Amino acid sequence: MSMTFEALCTSLESKPPVRLQVQDLSVTYSTSKGPVRAVSQINFDVEPGTNFGLVGESGCGKSTVVKSLMRLLPDSAKVGGKVLLDGKDVLAMDRKALAAVRWTQIALVTQSAMNSLDPVFTVGDQIVESIRAHVDVSHAVAWARAEQMFAMVGLPAERLREYPHQFSGGMRQRAVIAMAFSLNAGLLLADEPTTALDPIMQDQIMSRIRDIQQRLHRSMVLVTHDIAVVSETCETVAIMYAGRIVEMGPTRDVLNKAYHPYTMGLQNAFPRIRAKGESKPPLISISGGLPDLLHPPKGCRFEPRCPFSTERCRAEDPELRPVGTVMAACHHIDRAEEFRRAALKAETWRVEEDVQ
Amino acid sequence: MSVETGDTVIEARDLKTHFKGHTGLISALLGGESETVHALDGVDLHIAKKEIVGIVGESGCGKSTLGMTLVRMHEPTSGNILFNGQDITHLSGGKLKSYRGAAQIIFQDPYSSLNPRLTVDQIIREPLDIHRIGTSAEKTERVAEVLSRVRMPPETYLHRYPSDLSGGQRQRVAIARALVLRPKLIVADEPVSMLDVSIQAGVLELLNVLSKELDLAVLYISHDIATVGYICDRVAVMYLGRVVEEGGSDDVMHTPLHPYTERLMAAVPSVDTSVPRQRVELQGEVPSPTDIPAGCRFAGRCPLAAELCHAVEPELYEPLPNHRVRCHLYLPADNDIPADLARPEFPENR
Numbered sequence A: 001m002s003m004t005f006e007a008l009c010t011s012l013e014s015k016p017p018v019r020l021q022v023q024d025l026s027v028t029y030s031t032s033k034g035p036v037r038a039v040s041q042i043n044f045d046v047e048p049g050t051n052f053g054l055v056g057e058s059g060c061g062k063s064t065v066v067k068s069l070m071r072l073l074p075d076s077a078k079v080g081g082k083v084l085l086d087g088k089d090v091l092a093m094d095r096k097a098l099a100a101v102r103w104t105q106i107a108l109v110t111q112s113a114m115n116s117l118d119p120v121f122t123v124g125d126q127i128v129e130s131i132r133a134h135v136d137v138s139h140a141v142a143w144a145r146a147e148q149m150f151a152m153v154g155l156p157a158e159r160l161r162e163y164p165h166q167f168s169g170g171m172r173q174r175a176v177i178a179m180a181f182s183l184n185a186g187l188l189l190a191d192e193p194t195t196a197l198d199p200i201m202q203d204q205i206m207s208r209i210r211d212i213q214q215r216l217h218r219s220m221v222l223v224t225h226d227i228a229v230v231s232e233t234c235e236t237v238a239i240m241y242a243g244r245i246v247e248m249g250p251t252r253d254v255l256n257k258a259y260h261p262y263t264m265g266l267q268n269a270f271p272r273i274r275a276k277g278e279s280k281p282p283l284i285s286i287s288g289g290l291p292d293l294l295h296p297p298k299g300c301r302f303e304p305r306c307p308f309s310t311e312r313c314r315a316e317d318p319e320l321r322p323v324g325t326v327m328a329a330c331h332h333i334d335r336a337e338e339f340r341r342a343a344l345k346a347e348t349w350r351v352e353e354d355v356q
Numbered sequence B: 001m002s003v004e005t006g007d008t009v010i011e012a013r014d015l016k017t018h019f020k021g022h023t024g025l026i027s028a029l030l031g032g033e034s035e036t037v038h039a040l041d042g043v044d045l046h047i048a049k050k051e052i053v054g055i056v057g058e059s060g061c062g063k064s065t066l067g068m069t070l071v072r073m074h075e076p077t078s079g080n081i082l083f084n085g086q087d088i089t090h091l092s093g094g095k096l097k098s099y100r101g102a103a104q105i106i107f108q109d110p111y112s113s114l115n116p117r118l119t120v121d122q123i124i125r126e127p128l129d130i131h132r133i134g135t136s137a138e139k140t141e142r143v144a145e146v147l148s149r150v151r152m153p154p155e156t157y158l159h160r161y162p163s164d165l166s167g168g169q170r171q172r173v174a175i176a177r178a179l180v181l182r183p184k185l186i187v188a189d190e191p192v193s194m195l196d197v198s199i200q201a202g203v204l205e206l207l208n209v210l211s212k213e214l215d216l217a218v219l220y221i222s223h224d225i226a227t228v229g230y231i232c233d234r235v236a237v238m239y240l241g242r243v244v245e246e247g248g249s250d251d252v253m254h255t256p257l258h259p260y261t262e263r264l265m266a267a268v269p270s271v272d273t274s275v276p277r278q279r280v281e282l283q284g285e286v287p288s289p290t291d292i293p294a295g296c297r298f299a300g301r302c303p304l305a306a307e308l309c310h311a312v313e314p315e316l317y318e319p320l321p322n323h324r325v326r327c328h329l330y331l332p333a334d335n336d337i338p339a340d341l342a343r344p345e346f347p348e349n350r
């Protein structure tokens, strides 16, 4: 006898949250030009029921991290380290164990997820199939669950009967978010889930995701370039640069009192809505770009763009170490106070010969 | 940022651009009737020298159509475009070509908008060749001049190919190319939305400086309301093909008048979480531009909608100096609308 709708909901809602521990994760892509070390020895924990933000510029390795948590990397990628889900290493699982974990324990929404719907099936049938692949319920019960998920993302239930091409991009993205939530996985991986949506939709979806995470005590890894979204959503944030975590800690502390010069630069570059009458602080960009990961610099990876670099920075790669309530990877964290003041000035970041 | 007005460069008067054709694959396959897309449906707008006007609004509301129509890449269906006071709505041939030199557009994608087989020098020089401007030496001089303007030393960049440039540098080259014909109007359609946050700032700041240095009128189209606050003097909010609110960017962002703008502004997340944000859910979907509702276009989603809203489309009223809004909440006392139609009312808590 398969489950009733009520039984399904109860069983899904009583699922425990998941603890994620990432230990010494490294990913190297082999390319025709040589090995690309996209992620180098990163460590972080996501406590059950909390949201963890991953921020950094395009190409710094965020999506590579997220894909390795789901074991979705191409064969050209070599992965090292451990990804522990409630203590069990995802990287060591066989295919059967992996299939049992995906979608029921970890679910993924990516920026381009809206293109992942199959054009020949209705959206409703696709959600129903993904539910029935993992739990023993009738078509009708799974359909009722799909209706519930559609309501959550603000789509009318009757549109479940439509095909993906009848949806706008934003509606497709919402349908995929509904699908990712349908089994109420303990850990949601969200890689720029709302970037393709306009501001109102973005805000509505993020606030729904937050509600569910809180109400059902779920965990989430949220990848975004929007530090405002992180500060509203995540208890903890990690700032990534060129495959490394360069700063990590409670979101409020990292965003208010940064220790790493890159974090300071990112904050200046991020446009904020000003209070009425407040004068416009200059928007300052960080000159230069990410280092070539085929030939990463010997010392600090941020050195070529850092206005505070010294001889030591060129020679030695700084380790991530605790300072105050956070962790930062910079040789000169003891001068952070001075850096923070200097970082607010546009001159500090001006590099003449190489404009961005 | 004070703006000397009276120097209007471009003006749109009740501008409309409608597209004919099948909108969906299904209706095309079924050979259904072709529908008219009212992409731009009656817009009034003006931009002065040294002024940056922002256009914001949901995806599909007609922002890009407005930009493309102003530079005459789309044929307007009705209304007028005035450039330096002259009506250019129906120019053609050589006159249209010279207008297109004076009104340039920059697009979102710095990766596909530059020809990968040409050097930076050739890319920027091309418009001069097309418009047959200057001798070879003069062209060389102009190319170097605009590259310096976008803060890229010519000796370093002239002979590079787009593939050797970062996204921010490519967008600077696109701007240099747009500047080489010495335009008076630049339409920048999401110019930084594909760039990383760490480098967006440089391109925005550049647009800002150039508009003042070169007396440019700039139309800045963007989803990202925070960036609009940084560089725009005025902002126009579009909804379903029309401007529903327009005013100084501080006024529109901090004292939005239209119920739609209010929700749009409330949806912008804030880094500072110590002040809780007043969030309002918006019901319903944006209506289709093929099927424009009678009355206020926002009525189907507006929590304040009253009988009048469904019956009569509001005009742009000006309840505050230089701050206009298309909403019946601001209906002036001397109106000729039948008194028996129930008016919308401000909610209690305002």
Ligand SMILES: Nc1ncnc2c1ncn2[C@@H]1O[C@H](COP(=O)(O)OP(=O)(O)OP(=O)(O)O)[C@@H](O)[C@H]1O
Pocket (backbone or CB within 6 Å): B019, B020, B021, B037, B038, B039, B057, B058, B059, B060, B061, B062, B063, B064, B065, B066, B223, B289
């Ligand atoms: N060439 C065209 N033919 C038919 N319809 C079009 C054409 N160009 C635009 N449209 C339609 O006109 C409306 C307005 O489109 P437009 O591109 O101006 O929107 P937008 O505000 O720039 O949106 P976005 O924020 O997504 O860029 C949309 O419904 C769009 O589908």
Ligand SMILES: Nc1ncnc2c1ncn2[C@@H]1O[C@H](COP(=O)(O)OP(=O)(O)O)[C@@H](O)[C@H]1O
Pocket (backbone or CB within 6 Å): A029, A030, A031, A036, A038, A056, A057, A058, A059, A060, A061, A062, A063, A064, A065, A074, A076, A293
């Ligand atoms: N399939 C792949 N093969 C080779 N290199 C890759 C592949 N996917 C990503 N990379 C490289 O790995 C680095 C990190 O990429 P990614 O994880 O996508 O960054 P992000 O998500 O932060 O933008 C980049 O240098 C990128 O070019």
Ligand code: SF4
Pocket (backbone or CB within 6 Å): A260, A261, A262, A300, A301, A302, A303, A306, A307, A308, A309, A310, A313, A318, A329, A330, A331, A332
């Ligand atoms: S280690 Fe040196 S170069 Fe790296 S961020 Fe710190 S100060 Fe800058």
Ligand code: SF4
Pocket (backbone or CB within 6 Å): B258, B259, B260, B296, B297, B298, B299, B300, B302, B303, B304, B305, B306, B309, B314, B326, B327, B328, B329, B344
């Ligand atoms: S006119 Fe009426 S429906 Fe339209 S925005 Fe104003 S109150 Fe709402």
Ligand SMILES: [Mg+2]
Pocket (backbone or CB within 6 Å): A059, A062, A063, A064
């Ligand atoms: Mg990515």
Ligand SMILES: [Mg+2]
Pocket (backbone or CB within 6 Å): B063, B064, B065, B189
């Ligand atoms: Mg557009």
